[in-house]
Amino acid sequence: MSPDVLVRPGECHVWTARAVSVSPGLEALLDAPERRVFASFLREPDRALYLTAHALRRLVLAEALDRDPAALVFAAGPHGKPYVEDDPVEFSLTHSGERVAVAVTSGTxxxxxxxxxxxxxxxxxxxxxxxxxxxxxxxxxxxxxxxxxxxxxxxxxxxxxxxxxxxxxxxxxxxxxxxxxxxxxxxxxxxxxxxxxxxxxxxxxxxxxxxxxxxxxxxxxxxxxxxxxxxxxxxxxxPAHRIVRHDGGGVLHRPRRAAG
Ligand SMILES: CC(C)(COP(=O)(O)OP(=O)(O)OC[C@H]1O[C@@H](n2cnc3c(N)ncnc32)[C@H](O)[C@@H]1OP(=O)(O)O)[C@@H](O)C(=O)NCCC(=O)NCCS
Structure with a gap:
């Protein structure tokens, strides 16, 4: 785990962001199923919202788990709750209007x-x-x-x-x-x-x-x-947790190595 965004037990880290413009750098983070959903949106604001949410989820989980964001594989539980296939990290994602949020805990x-x-x-x-x-x-x-x-x-x-x-x-x-x-x-x-x-x-x-x-x-x-x-x-x-807020916009715009 990265020392600056270590999600310790008893902490819930939440990143919030506004939808950012569609960019090839963020698109490159998506896997094939995400790309299919992304491509299915006709309206630009819907595409931007979906891309922001799913890129942010990958970036913050990759940072918390010290993994490659594009290599994370997601699966879904019986009612659709997503999880990372080979890691017990707990997280949740939401998108509405022009806002997205991703919450992560170490197991709660x-x-x-x-x-x-x-x-x-x-x-x-x-x-x-x-x-x-x-x-x-x-x-x-x-x-x-x-x-x-x-x-x-x-x-x-x-x-x-x-x-x-x-x-x-x-x-x-x-x-x-x-x-x-x-x-x-x-x-x-x-x-x-x-x-x-x-x-x-x-x-x-x-x-x-x-x-x-x-x-x-x-x-x-x-x-x-x-x-x-x-x-x-x-x-x-x-148990009760400390909520730790982060600027998701900063994470999305941070320079990084090209995926793949
Ligand atoms: C989960 C649910 C409450 C999401 O509500 P929403 O306000 O429309 O959407 P949000 O942006 O807040 O959350 C969507 C995200 O929640 C996550 N999610 C989906 N199902 C979930 C579940 N059962 N539990 C937790 N998280 C879930 C996904 O990451 C989803 O994002 P994605 O679709 O872009 O991959 C709702 O869609 C649901 O209950 N779905 C499952 C049951 C269903 O399909 N019922 C039909 C309608 S009655």
Missing amino acids: PVGVDVERVTELAELPLPVLSERERAVFDRVPEPDRAAAFTSYWVRKEAVLKATGEGLRVDPARLTVSAADRPAELLGWRGRDAARREGGRRDDSQRAAGQREAVQPHPPVRLYDLDAGEGYRGAVALLG
Whole structure:
């Protein structure tokens, strides 16, 4: 591992970046399946976003593992969660609008999600639990889109950490409201749930709840500042971690040897 970006136990390193222009140097990092997806995008902004996300993922993992970025081989779990074929490193990738983020830990399952706040206040599918709905219904109109996006990224981060993605109905999870620190408050129907004591917030009070219910291993949620007009969250399955932020733009523009 490189000494400047050593991902130590108890740390979660997160790189965020804006989509960069398509460049042959970054394209050369992609493998054949990535190139096929890249080539399938018709719009330039979509191509740039995909390339930025997948090049950044390769560059930061290569640095953390002291490997050649172009030589990393990715595979996917049963619901699509990617992993490096011959290394137990845990990571997660997200791309939305013009932003990408990559999170890496030394072995704790991690999920990261960034979404652009759009004028759409809600998605046309059930996302909020009853407890969240009781709080969200009181959010003033100008704040609703951002508040809804906060719920969404917190839930998606958790479901990306477990690897289940949207195979799990997001309305089964209850997370804290947008104006509260990110926290998983409950997960309806989750096995091996245990109670974590005492903390209450508006959404719990509204539903008459006294305790947060945590699955095992516990889910740690952190807000991620992804820039103006975006909301982001990081979820970890295990003990609390220190979140270490990096400038992904710096990594993407750093001079390096030509791949291959
Ligand atoms: C994972 C999922 C939540 C991603 O949501 P999203 O907000 O659209 O996209 P994001 O940019 O945040 O994340 C996409 C990345 O997550 C990763 N990913 C994909 N499936 C994943 C999973 N099950 N768990 C963790 N990460 C996953 C991939 O790296 C993907 O990037 P890529 O497609 O460019 O390779 C969603 O696509 C999903 O649940 N997929 C699996 C189930 C499915 O296909 N359901 C159909 C829709 S109901």
